[in-house]
Amino acid sequence: MTKSSRAENVYLSLRRAIIEQALRPGMKLPEDAIGEQFGVSRTSVRNALVRLSAEGLVEVRNNRGACVAEPTLEEALDIFSLRRCLEREVVDRLSRKITPAQFAALEGHVKLERDAVDTSGPLSIRLAGEFHILLAELTGSKPLTRYVSEIVSRCSLILALYSRPHSDQCGVDEHVEIIQALRQHNPERAMHAMEHHLEALEARAQISDQTEPDVRSILSTYAQAG
């Protein structure tokens, strides 16, 4: 295992905590508390927060600290729209040049998703997002992967905000559908399957509300390792 920097660890952990919806939108992210929880100084925490802010996962107001981003409804719809644009590009590229080894990877991931469906919620949420990131990775394009990765994370955030609890059966079957379309090297059908999947995902996003627990107790789970 590569020895990564502390800032990196904080970054990865916070990111995962947000994606898994442990840290919910709007929640405050005080540098002191986070640093104490991870056993690092504010310096490393700030570094991580800057990066997360650049990705749109957290917001920092001038002299007022950071908190998990709270996309408005318009922003949410906008982000979904952009996601469709990017993922269309992904399946379009992939359907032309995907290899057997890559199918194996996709199917392996879907298997993980199936196994996780009935276990923990957070794991299931994360895996559903990672399926899309895996698709992007298979295109071999780093910039595309980065953007998809970012936007998928932000969609997790949106679902945390606007979907009701336990509505996150994130469509494993729809993932299989996409794989099958790719196998046929049929860009049209693949893009259609992807559109369908994303529309279904977006449809799950409706407004509800919940109150927020304490930052530290949540992070105690994530402080250990990346």
Place this chain on the structure above:
Amino acid sequence: MTKSSRAENVYLSLRRAIIEQALRPGMKLPEDAIGEQFGVSRTSVRNALVRLSAEGLVEVRNNRGACVAEPTLEEALDIFSLRRCLEREVVDRLSRKITPAQFAALEGHVKLERDAVDTSGPLSIRLAGEFHILLAELTGSKPLTRYVSEIVSRCSLILALYSRPHSDQCGVDEHVEIIQALRQHNPERAMHAMEHHLEALEARAQISDQTEPDVRSILSTYAQAG
């Protein structure tokens, strides 16, 4: 003038310097030197470098400092491809709902570009990029604007690497062409004009490998013969 933080100032300045090709790809960015130049401490410089790194404009190696990113040829082509994808989305959205006031903004910008054509190179380079960023802004989508902004910056970087000097007549006329297509509320034609413009831009970035960043590939030719 809004009171912005020092880190923000450093970030903006470095970014502009890279986009205007004053800081060329591969150039080292020592925290000390930069901090001294701006009259700030390394802390603020690091903050800026982290953000630039997240955008792909600079690369940071472990314990080895940062330098202006040097996209490989594959990465360059890839970035252009992604840019086409994003800007297609921009003109598609815009051509449906653009307003007269927005045309005024676009035409005002083109005028600036014309005025700058014969003056300084850097200004012209920057304005050409900002035309595309302005287009993205007019869609009203912050995420889309951010991505376009990032990718346009990276394209500037690529042109710095792979285009020959003085080939940066960045097609003001093609910009006008795009505006006219938008005025007709004709998505097809607008997208076509954009494609044409981007292809022309990409064509200028030929593998004129004279700006050699990598020592090894040069020396590989010489290594054989003693």
Place this chain on the structure above:
DNA sequence: TACCGCATAATTGTATACCTATTTCAAGAT
């Protein structure tokens, strides 16, 4: 002379300290 290893210098990663801005909360005025 060319190569290897160690010591030193330079630069990054992280922590701490200080200063400034914001928030909070209580006391007084309206």
Place this chain on the structure above:
DNA sequence: ATCTTGAAATAGGTATACAATTATGCGGTA
């Protein structure tokens, strides 16, 4: 009772100091 006001407390912005890592230069040895 509500609003204002202004200290005290809290938390973020920045600088500096220290630790860890990498780059560089020197002298010894074959």
